[in-house]
Amino acid sequence: MPPDQRVIADFRRRLREAVENNREAWAASRRLVAPSAAAETVQRLQAAVAGSSLDPDIRQALLQVLGPAHHDGQQAIPQEGLRELTGLNPTKAVRNLCLLLGVGAGAVEAGPVSSMAQDQVEAAVRSHDNPFDVLLEADVASVVDCGAGDLTFAEKVVEQYLGPLERGGRVLILHAFDRLNPQEPFSTFVQADRDRLQQLRRRSSPALRFRYDGNRDMLDLASWRQACARYTIAVCRGA
Known part of the structure; x- marks a missing residue:
């Protein structure tokens, strides 16, 4: 069952606030979606979502969207589904999710x-x-x-x-x-x-x-x- 619209609205708010609360990390997160890092980032993001405390419907929807990566480079970023869930283009959605869930924090904060x-x-x-x-x-x-x-x-x-x-x-x-x-x-x-x-x-x-x-x-x-x-x-x- 798709997530309730109120649940999606709250999820999108949290994504926005993750960026607003840390503009430096947001700027640095570009490296996480670079062609050389995108496939690994999506893989790590999938694991972070699976172990997160996100709303169960949101978590399940994200896991279905992220799925196993079948491509390398930026093509590893799923194009379908992320926009509907996050209201963002897929690359920005991945970056926001990384900030929200702490994926790649070590690289960003180096x-x-x-x-x-x-x-x-x-x-x-x-x-x-x-x-x-x-x-x-x-x-x-x-x-x-x-x-x-x-x-x-x-x-x-x-x-x-x-x-x-x-x-x-x-x-x-x-x-x-x-x-x-x-x-x-x-x-x-x-x-x-x-x-x-x-x-x-x-x-x-x-x-x-x-x-x-x-x-x-x-x-x-x-x-x-x-x-x-x-x-x-x-x-x-x-x-």
């Missing part, structure tokens, strides 16, 4: 990774009263906040460490994600504060690289491990 070994980071953390002071001495000052809530922690990290890092000619990389989307009508006690989110995104300092992802599956432990491994410090809090 950035500097600290050369410090895990035991070196742990030793540095133990040597400070405030463990986050390691950001001032690590070769890459990067933090991922899993279960970011209302973003008060992210705001405090920026307030305390951006200035010293900027004065030293360095960059602060801060990635926060949560299972909720700040555009949805949940309590502000468990949802990213909209004003705080916009302030962090619009911070004028070129030394801050901030990203927020909503609608993340907080039980996808494999994705967590892959994402968190790129950061000097990972903070996992109640989600």
